[in-house]
Amino acid sequence: MVMAEGTAVLRRNRPGTKAQDFYNWPDESFEEMDSTLAVQQYIQQNIRTDCSNIDRILEPPEGQDEGVWKYEHLRQFCLELNGLAVKLQCPAIDYTRHTLDGAACLLNSNKYFPSRFVQLFIFHYLVNRTFFFGSFEKQGNYFNTGIILLNETFLCHRFTKFVMKYNLMSKDNLIVPLLDEEVQNSSARESEA
């Protein structure tokens, strides 16, 4: 198979790959992704390409089931929050860890998410938990570090937009630091709609 494809790029991180080359390969269109984990691949690819381009990251490919799309995004949030939790040594570390562990178990449970299909109720639960995690960060002593980290990866922006886009939480409940323009933008979009 490898040989037959000849020049085709094999998207692999082989042992010995340098950190800078990790996942460093030409983008693949969503249609070309034939694996069963295409949605995750696609999201990760877009994040790697430009993590500030939140609109593109959040824009589902045509015909994509919204439930799966949201679910995969939530997985991705939790994945990236894993990295965040390492750097945060704030008092809420237990809460952070447990929330993430719980979310991980829940998101991976095939009882609640058979074939990665999102059940709305649990989804909302998770969003809220993740969100509160964010709010803890804000109140913690290491608030600044948290915000910097969040801004580094545009995770916070993405999360806010994500939540807004799919109306997963009311705006009032969002304590995660929002940029004012974002709120305005989204309200403008909402009023347009």
Added chain:
Amino acid sequence: MEDHPAVAGMAASPRPQVGGPGQSPAQGVPSSEPGCELSARPMQYTIPGILHYIQHEWARFEMERAHWEVERAELQARIAFLQGERKGQENLKKDLVRRIKMLEYALKQERAKYHKLKYGTELNQGEMKMPAFDSEEPKDSEIPAGPQNSQLTWKQGRQLLRQYLQEVGYTDTILDVRSQRVRSLLGLSGPEPNGSVETKNLEQILNGGDSSSLKQKGQENKRNSGDVLDTFNFLEDDSDGEDEGDIIEEVTDGKDKQRINKKHKIGNEGLAAELTEDTEAVLKEFDFLVTAEDGEGAGEARSSGDGTEWGVNRTKLHDMIADLGDEDLSHIPPGILSPARSPTRITDHEGGRAEEAEPISFPSGSGKSFIMGSEDVLESVLGLGDLADLTVNNDSDYSYDMPSNKDAFRKTWNPKYTLRSHFDGVRALAFHPVEPVLVTASEDHTLKLWNLQKTVPAKKSASLDVEPIYTFRAHIGPVLSLVVSSNGEHCYSGGLDATIQWWKMPSPNVDPYDTYDPSVLAGTFVGHTDAVWGLSHSGTRESLLSCSADGTVRLWSPPESKPCVGTYNGNKEHGIPTSVDFIGCDPAHAVASFTSGCIVVYDLETSQSLLQLSSPTDSSVPFNGHINKVVSHPTLPVTIAAYEDRHIKFFDNKSGKTIHSMVAHLDAVTSLAVDPNGIYLMSGSHDCSIRLWNLDSKTCVQEITAHRKKLDESIYDVAFHPSKAFIASAGADALAKVFV
């Protein structure tokens, strides 16, 4: 038929009015006795005489009719019996075919397994699926239809008959005797008012399928007709759908029969005794029929389940019809009679019905003798068309390599636990040396600890889900490599962030939501400047080897303040290392594989490269000769390497020569593990499968498709448990799986 009395009456009255010398009587019965009597006095026609004659004739006709009726009933009884017999044979055949199919299936599986173990490839032997048993055959509904109808007509007919006979002047006693005889022949009885209660009762039980109460019932009645009841038990199991109605019908008759039996008992002790004897004798006959091993006829009867050959035991059956007398077995397939008597049989069947795909165990008792006891019978059964292929080639199949069979069949690994909690590909995994505990390292920046004894019931019963009991967080970025120390107290992980984290293993019983204990992270080794791709730990040396994309292989001695005690390949003379391992039989040496295709043995003390096992390959094709993993045999001086180009190669550490080279997978081989005894090798590949190899014969003994693909990657790591019967695989699909 019903008109006859009336017609006779009408015929009798006009005759005198005609008055003339009627010749018709004489013509009608030239040869009969009454006719002869009359013809002696041809001229003396008197009204009373004619009337007497007609009455006489009428009585004679009725007698004859009754006789025919009885004969007909007898014949019908025989037909019903034979049909029952046939049905029984069919059931028997079905049962046998089913068992044979199960055996066939098991054999195929066995063969496939063996083939896989031996050659490493799937044996293509056509579709191999569980034989499906449809217990309802359309035929079934047809066969009993006859008896049911005839039963109705019998009842009507009997009723009529009784009327006729009464009219003709048969006394009640004669009538009783006759009807007794008829009944005894047919095993039936006329409608009796109180029969309905019991019938209903039984009907209920049968419909409800409450076998316990049925059994109870059966015990109650055992003294009288335990066997019959047992048979009904069996029937209950064996029948369903449309059949049920018929069975109930039969049961009804059977119950009535029992009551008759009881009556007999009360009325006539001798007869009752006779009956019991008869019953036993008959049942013995059936036993013989079923268990006969030498009986060619029996074998034939079984194989001719389609009902076209009836010459088999005809005489025997004739005899039995006579013997049957008071035993209503006309509808009960004799073939199933004796198996039904063993109590285990019932449960066997229930089990079989509950899960039809489940292999059905051989029923105990006589049933077993079909298959286990008698070669002859087995062969005659196997002679059936659709089964012809499974006997003979067996021997040739098994004979060609008997010695290795034992070895090859020793263990088949089956998926047992699914470890799902990672958000991204699981790059590495390692078992605890003693406990059923393992650690996984993932691209989601975390490591997780799993206790296989703490499982969560999964959606599908086949495998269990395990939830992690601890999550290690320290790496910033994907975790790529992992090793657990040989005493199980520590583990080390290498990440894309160029660090090696040194962890204290939490207790296997740790509460996953316990408060954070910072001491779990025992230390961080900083030294590498790029992703750490390979780790190896030596218990005897208390040291750790790592290799990194920065080109170096480093030796660490964890407790020391400056843990890095050695650096190898500092000038990238061999390229970028991909994997390292201590050499099993000499921990003073280590082996490292490189992206260039080199495999180098280092002396850790002198930091010298002792031997180059594999030379760099032509680098014009990207990743040609790229080695993904290198492992050292635990006891022999053998090094095994997994190549991107689908090969696994074996090298002699002494001579540096290639011992063996094989195309092992359909895609890049990514991971290797040798079992603690050094007998089996396990390999994982991006072709989604893991394979087990016999290191001695270099043959594949099992292949398991374990993971899905993400991008072009599938399986990252495989591992043997050092002391327990577990193997595990880690995949790009964010899952780890454990096989037992």
